[in-house]
Structures are given as structure tokens and as C-alpha cells.
Amino acid sequence: SQQGEEDPQALSIQEGENATMNCSYKTSINNLQWYRQNSGRGLVHLILIRSNEREKHSGRLRVTLDTSKKSSSLLITASRAADTASYFCALMYSGGGADGLTFGKGTHLIIQP
């Protein structure tokens, strides 16, 4: 399965600003998920958005999905220092087998105090 590609690879913003990162993919998906990884830790699941959904919210997180453009975005509003982490998109392909999710290489987000 092909990876999703996150963009940008790295992002540095000031605390309080909004952070937006994107994920593009090439084949049809069943769902797309976003994960956060703090330095030296395991990944933590943030949001799952299904192919028939266009937008989902969770606290300060907003995820959009455009299946016609094969892309998704993760918006973090009012960023905090604790949001500093790497963010990964993960794809569940349509008709995907039991091998599960395919992860991208991530966006490294740094929140400057």
C-alpha cells in the first residue's frame, strides 16, 4: 500500500497561532486517521474520518477530508507548547486487507513559546 504524504515536513509557529498540516494520497480510502507522537513516545490516535465524511472536530482539532482531491487537513487552533509533536496521517484503503493502516512520514510541529 502507498503511504500518505504529509505536508509540510516541518512547521514552526508561535504559541496561540493555528497550525495546519496536510495529507495527500493516491488511491481510494475507507478512512483516514491522524495520530500524534511526542518525542520518544508511542503514537496516540487523534481522529478517524470516514470516506463519506467531510469534516470532524475534537476539541481544538479540526480534520477535513476531500476525497475528490484525495487530501485531508488537520487544523490545530490556538496552539500550545504541549502541541509540539510529530503528526502522522494513516490510511485505511478501500478493500484493504488485514494489514491495516499505512502511515505517512509525518509533520514535525514546533510551537514556539
Added chain:
Amino acid sequence: NAGVTQTPKFQVLKTGQSMTLQCAQDMNHEYMSWYRQDPGMGLRLIHYSVGAGITDQGEVPNGYNVSRSTTEDFPLRLLSAAPSQTSVYFCASSYSAGRRNGYTFGSGTRLTVV
């Protein structure tokens, strides 16, 4: 609940040695998987299991073996360690292999092969 527990957290091996990375989950998840994470490479799937007694290969299975004798445990064995296996290893579990729910990850094992 403990979630997914990986041991050890750190390990240094000499080339040619073997070892087992342990992974246990207490959420009654049928699906479990092993990934390795290398700088600039993202997460790559090594092996996965859809239930006790059932395992299959992922993207990078060479040099690794797995077994799944119980729902809870999914150990990863390095048969003869090589420097190319220096990496951070993550175990993950899920109800549905990601079809309806997200994965729960362990905290990782950082392995260095010298």
C-alpha cells in the same frame, strides 16, 4: 487499563545475537501489529495478526518472526540481529485493524545493534 505494554524499553545487542521483544495488551483486541520507525521513513509494518494463531507478513518481515498463541500477547523475535535492525519498534493493537477504530500503540522499544 494498561493498554499496550512493550518490554524492554531499551536494548543493545551485538550482531548475530537473538532476542524477543514483548508486547501485551489487555483490551481484548483481535488485531495486533509490529512496526519499526526509522528517521525519515515513517512507520513500516513488520508483521501483523488478526487473532490468536494467525499471523502474516507486512512490508519489512525479513529477519523477524512472530507468533500469536494468545489474544493478549504478540512477541517479535529477532533471529540474528544485524546493524540494519537498529530502530525503534512499536507494537499496536485494534478491534478492527483500523476499519472502524484507531490503533493503540505501546511506548516502544529502542533497539541498537552494534
